[in-house]
Amino acid sequence: AELFNKLNEGYDIVFARRFERQDNFITKLLSRSFYKVYNYFSDGNYDASICNFNISRKIVIDNYCKMREHNRGFTIFLKWLGFRCTTVDIQHDKRLAGKSSYNLRKKLKMAESFITSQSNKPLHFSIGVGFLLAFFSFLTIIYCIVNFIVSGNIPTGWTSLIISIYLIGGFVLMGIGILGIYIGNIFDEVKNRPLYVIKESKNLNESEGK
DSSP states (O other): OOOHHHHHHTTTTEEEEEEHHHHHHHHHHHHHHHHHHHHHHHHHOOTTEEEEEEEEOOOHHHHTTTTTOOSOOOOHHHHHHHHOOEEEEEEEOOOOOSSOOOOOOHHHHHHHHHHHHHHOOOHHHHHHHHHHHHHHHHHHHHHHHHHHHHHHHOTTTHHHHHHHHHHHHHHHHHHHHHHHHHHHHHHHHHTTOOOOOOOOOHHHHHHHOO
């Protein structure tokens, strides 16, 4: 009833927010950690205390059902649709009986699925790491050349081998990252998400009496 009354204030979605979660410490820590990582990679602002329990208008659910992706986070997708939403604080109780079927392995798999299906940032991260490796390796090579010119010392053995490996490894990481971005663009197109979500439309022909 509280969610329904809040919906009548003009909102399209009202989420239930657990202001004092009764889960164990590990569950709450993993949940907060996941949403911090997810918010970074998706450039979103999702609250770990918001649960799936909500009340939504029919137009919201209709648009949600139009999204044909297989990896669909219910709460995440509802917020992505862009309808006007808010939260209502609820008292969260402990589980009275039974045990959750979502063990740690399933939670980690779900987190991986959500992040990789919603963001291409890890690909850009790969390019950044590769660039840094190549850049510092290049600086080290310049240092070795200058050192040879000034003092005549030639770095041999382990030093030259590591510099070469890091330089080549950096270029390889950059190449993989660039290739991944192209694949990521294909991935975004394959998802075929709607460019716009229309909340309300008016038939101009009917309004003009045609």
